Amino acid sequence: MALLKTDNITMQFSGLTAVSNLSIEIDSKEIIGLIGPNGAGKTTAFNMITGVYKPTTGDVYYNDTNITGLKAHEITHYGIGRTFQNIRLFKELTVLDNVIIANHLRLKSNLMESVIRTSRYRKEEKHIYEKSMSLLVDLGLEDLKDEKSSNLPYGKQRRLEIARALATDPKLLLLDEPAAGMNPQESIELMGLIREIRDKFNVAILMIEHHMQVVMGVCERIYVLDYGVTIAQGVPDEIKNDPKVIEAYLGVD
Amino acid sequence: MRDRKKVLTLIFLLVTIIAVAVLNFTLDSYKLKIITLCGIYIILGLSMNLINGFTGLFSLGHAGFMAVGAYVSALLTMSPALKDTVFYAAPINPFIKMIQAPFPVALLIGGIITAIIAFLIGAPVLRLNDDYLAIATLGFSEIIRVILTNTQTLTNGSLGLKGITRYTNMWWSWGIAIVTIFFMIWLVKGMYGKAFKAIREDEIAAEAMGINLFKHKIMSFVIGAFFAGIGGGLLGHLIGTIDPNMFRFVLTFNILLIVVLGGIGSITGTVIAATAVTILMEVLRFIESPISLGAIHIPGIPGMRMVIFSLMLMGVILFYPKGLMGRNEFNWDYFINKKFLKSKKKSV
Amino acid sequence: MDIELFFQQLANAISLGSLYALIAIGYTMVYGILRLINFAHGEIFMFGTYIAFYAMTSFLLPWGGAFLIAIVLTVIFGLLVERAAYKPLRNSPRMSVMISAIGTSFLIQNLAIVIFGGRPKSFPVPDLFNTVIHLGNISIVSITFITPIITAIVLVFLLYIVDKTKTGMAMRAVSKDYEAARLMGIDVNWVITITFGIGSGLAAIGGIMWGLKYPSLLPMMGLMPGLKCFIAAVIGGIGNIRGAVVGGFLLGLIEIMLIAALPALTGYRDAFAFVLLIVILLIKPTGIMGKNIAEKV
Numbered sequence: 067m068a069l070l071k072t073d074n075i076t077m078q079f080s081g082l083t084a085v086s087n088l089s090i091e092i093d094s095k096e097i098i099g100l101i102g103p104n105g106a107g108k109t110t111a112f113n114m115i116t117g118v119y120k121p122t123t124g125d126v127y128y129n130d131t132n133i134t135g136l137k138a139h140e141i142t143h144y145g146i147g148r149t150f151q152n153i154r155l156f157k158e159l160t161v162l163d164n165v166i167i168a169n170h171l172r173l174k175s176n177l178m179e180s181v182i183r184t185s186r187y188r189k190e191e192k193h194i195y196e197k198s199m200s201l202l203v204d205l206g207l208e209d210l211k212d213e214k215s216s217n218l219p220y221g222k223q224r225r226l227e228i229a230r231a232l233a234t235d236p237k238l239l240l241l242d243e244p245a246a247g248m249n250p251q252e253s254i255e256l257m258g259l260i261r262e263i264r265d266k267f268n269v270a271i272l273m274i275e276h277h278m279q280v281v282m283g284v285c286e287r288i289y290v291l292d293y294g295v296t297i298a299q300g301v302p303d304e305i306k307n308d309p310k311v312i313e314a315y316l317g318v319d
Numbered sequence: 320m321r322d323r324k325k326v327l328t329l330i331f332l333l334v335t336i337i338a339v340a341v342l343n344f345t346l347d348s349y350k351l352k353i354i355t356l357c358g359i360y361i362i363l364g365l366s367m368n369l370i371n372g373f374t375g376l377f378s379l380g381h382a383g384f385m386a387v388g389a390y391v392s393a394l395l396t397m398s399p400a401l402k403d404t405v406f407y408a409a410p411i412n413p414f415i416k417m418i419q420a421p422f423p424v425a426l427l428i429g430g431i432i433t434a435i436i437a438f439l440i441g442a443p444v445l446r447l448n449d450d451y452l453a454i455a456t457l458g459f460s461e462i463i464r465v466i467l468t469n470t471q472t473l474t475n476g477s478l479g480l481k482g483i484t485r486y487t488n489m490w491w492s493w494g495i496a497i498v499t500i501f502f503m504i505w506l507v508k509g510m511y512g513k514a515f516k517a518i519r520e521d522e523i524a525a526e527a528m529g530i531n532l533f534k535h536k537i538m539s540f541v542i543g544a545f546f547a548g549i550g551g552g553l554l555g556h557l558i559g560t561i562d563p564n565m566f567r568f569v570l571t572f573n574i575l576l577i578v579v580l581g582g583i584g585s586i587t588g589t590v591i592a593a594t595a596v597t598i599l600m601e602v603l604r605f606i607e608s609p610i611s612l613g614a615i616h617i618p619g620i621p622g623m624r625m626v627i628f629s630l631m632l633m634g635v636i637l638f639y640p641k642g643l644m645g646r647n648e649f650n651w652d653y654f655i656n657k658k659f660l661k662s663k664k665k666s667v
Numbered sequence: 668m669d670i671e672l673f674f675q676q677l678a679n680a681i682s683l684g685s686l687y688a689l690i691a692i693g694y695t696m697v698y699g700i701l702r703l704i705n706f707a708h709g710e711i712f713m714f715g716t717y718i719a720f721y722a723m724t725s726f727l728l729p730w731g732g733a734f735l736i737a738i739v740l741t742v743i744f745g746l747l748v749e750r751a752a753y754k755p756l757r758n759s760p761r762m763s764v765m766i767s768a769i770g771t772s773f774l775i776q777n778l779a780i781v782i783f784g785g786r787p788k789s790f791p792v793p794d795l796f797n798t799v800i801h802l803g804n805i806s807i808v809s810i811t812f813i814t815p816i817i818t819a820i821v822l823v824f825l826l827y828i829v830d831k832t833k834t835g836m837a838m839r840a841v842s843k844d845y846e847a848a849r850l851m852g853i854d855v856n857w858v859i860t861i862t863f864g865i866g867s868g869l870a871a872i873g874g875i876m877w878g879l880k881y882p883s884l885l886p887m888m889g890l891m892p893g894l895k896c897f898i899a900a901v902i903g904g905i906g907n908i909r910g911a912v913v914g915g916f917l918l919g920l921i922e923i924m925l926i927a928a929l930p931a932l933t934g935y936r937d938a939f940a941f942v943l944l945i946v947i948l949l950i951k952p953t954g955i956m957g958k959n960i961a962e963k964v
């Protein structure tokens with residue numbers, strides 16, 4: 067049974083087909099790459115999976131449950147976490163608060179309990195604090211916990227986005243260009259980090275990435291999109307030598 | 320350290336209570352009324368700041384919420400006999416006539432009904448963003464006013480309600496203000512307050528983190544409306560008469576001024592600004608009324624007070640958008656450290 | 668309702684609707700460029716009416732000259748408002764700009780109370796606009812005909828500017844993508860100035876028409892028409908000039924006809940617009956003629 071399965075999902079924006087008939091399957095604890103030139107529809111695919119857009123046609127299954135058309139927050143609840151290509155942290159809030167907020171969805175206490183601070187609420191709050199701190203330690207951000215998140219350097223902001231997504235307790239983590247804006251050194255560290263995350267948190271990872279070294283180095287399977295169409299899929303070595311992929315990336319005279 | 324802060328907070332509360340008691344005995348009734356009004360505006364300012372400042376929803380419906388709270392609670396405290404004399408133009412609905420409740424219960428029911436109405440308004444409107452939300456909430460506030468004017472047998476129409484017993488005193492207004500302050504502090508510090516702030520910062524990210532936008536927006540909106548309704552009820556029982564014209568957009572404007580001046584998203588700022596603006600509103604009354612100094616007669620300038628207030632609002636937003644406090648709050652640590660540093664310097 | 672009364676009311680509705688349309692165009696143009704509800708639009712409208720009033724009564728100008736001066740001064744006034752209250756906030760959060768707009772609206776309103784006085788002033792209506800025309804059993808005041816004609820002329824003129832001229836092309840570009848237009852070398856500030864100027868000019872024309880139709884001036888007179896015309900603009904699809912005209916007519920028609928049909932609702936007249944707004948926003952938030960825009964994630 068696949069953890070995530072998209073069955074021919076298609077997204078059209080007023081006549082323009084951004085993604086057509088995308089079918090991907092991801093098993094638990096797999097690391098999958100989604101690559102393709104700019105404008106190939108990769109982020110649109112993410113948005114369909116996470117409920118930001120409802121696919122024009124086709125269905126998304128999570129653990130065999132049809133989650134097509136559910137709201138984004140409901141899909142997060144099921145166990146799909148994500149980061150954003152153009153970094154969407156809660157800018158004015160602290161690093162720690164960014165992570166704490168991502169625990170809110172699993173909170174059992176209601177609003178009044180949080181105001182009068184019942185013992186159940188205090189217990190939950192303490193647990194969330196400890197869990198968030200340990201996530202920050204895992205991503206090497208513990209020293210920056212009280213910093214305003216927008217003050218972080220670019221690479222650290224990307225790490226914080228990952229920490230935040232992990233705080234929602236996902237089984238599938240969607241990373242949208244995690245290496246963008248990172249220097250070569252940081253990119254190499256990131257590869258190690260992605261594997262560590264998979265092992266420690268038992269998550270499957272689907273990542274969009276342009277940095278080929280990272281993709282080829284860490285992904286177990288890769289899907290390639292071009293103009294919304296899936297032109298290739300397979301293990302890194304197959305993809306590297308696929309003439310269609312080379313054509314899409316380099317163009318043909 | 321934690322205990323020390325608790326002790327300090329308790330001392331602070333005690334001082335406030337003593338201050339209220341002392342002021343209650345020493346001030347004349349006019350000044351007492353102003354101080355009482357300050358407490359009410361603190362409640363109103365905080366309720367708007369929760370919606371607009373902490374959750375980032377630009378709502379302009381406060382006057383409408385206050386109107387609902389004021390009417391409901393006033394109709395509950397007025398005696399059947401009094402209602403009969405007030406409703407001389409058209410007889411009052413018999414059910415509304417008979418129903419009666421003591422002041423605190425009336426206030427609470429006023430707040431709850433306001434919250435219910437806010438829920439009904441919010442359900443469709445909170446799906447809208449920014450400017451549309453602002454206009455739609457302003458629209459609802461106006462609709463509430465138009466309805467109050469036209470439902471003669473329920474609200475006495477444009478004649479309004481008169482002879483409401485003036486139950487609101489220093490104790491009630493400041494008591495409820497302090498409860499509201501602590502409620503807001505704990506709410507904003509807690510997980511739900513953090514979720515509200517996340518929505519303010521970035522709706523799409525908040526939703527991707529599993530926060531149900533609609534549910535949390537409506538929670539913030541309804542809680543804000545509840546306190547606005549209580550504030551409206553207190554106001555009605557302070558002034559003694561209410562009519563639909565009292566609840567025009569300008570009332571929302573005054574509260575908005577408090578929130579902006581104090582800092583959008585700061586509880587401390589709202590408390591300070593509410594007090595300052597309320598006092599200023601009274602002090603500036605003299606500009607609008609004629610003054611006679613012996614032989615010299617200075618005519619009043621109607622409209623001048625609001626000119627000053629609009630200039631204040633624009634001045635803050637144009638030149639000092641953070642307001643008094645920005646998003647900062649008063650906290651004992653800062654206070655202790657500063658004091659500590661000062662005494663250290665002296666000893667050197 | 669008999670047929671004569673119906674036509675009488677229809678004429679009123681078209682007249683009021685065209686007046687709403689005129690003011691709504693100003694709203695829609697400014698919103699299209701700046702994404703800003705110009706809360707002060709109603710106050711600019713009020714200012715225009717007062718200037719025309721003083722030009723005629725204090726300076727004893729003939730009405731044509733008075734109206735022209737009122738329009739010119741209102742345009743200048745509108746541009747000053749933009750410079751002072753909106754331009755400094757171009758990169759600020761939406762809420763700040765809106766608060767500034769609300770502040771401006773209240774400031775002008777209350778300055779008007781201070782300067783012009785709070786008592787109503789009666790607007791002198793020249794005979795041309797006040798002649799009663801009899802059509803069978805229906806009698807209609809000439810202003811009822813003149814307003815739609817003026818709106819039509821203004822609309823043709825504006826559509827020519829927006830669709831055919833270079834300035835119009837720049838306006839469309841800025842409203843599509845502010846940042847891209849700036850990078851393409853369009854003088855965005857100039858476009859904003861032109862737009863605000865046109866919007867304020869339309870507000871002045873609308874204000875004068877309003878004065879001719881309802882000749883009692885008050886400093887608060889801009890508030891309700893201002894809100895209603897914004898609503899008309901939203902109903903039609905904000906940012907769309909043709910939409911504003913449709914919205915204006917629709918609002919005028921509904922207001923007059925609903926009351927004519929159900930006189931019991933007279934007291935609720937000012938609530939219609941808001942109810943209509945909420946209904947439209949829930950069914951089709953982009954308005955009748957608006958396009959859907961999805962937020963980029």
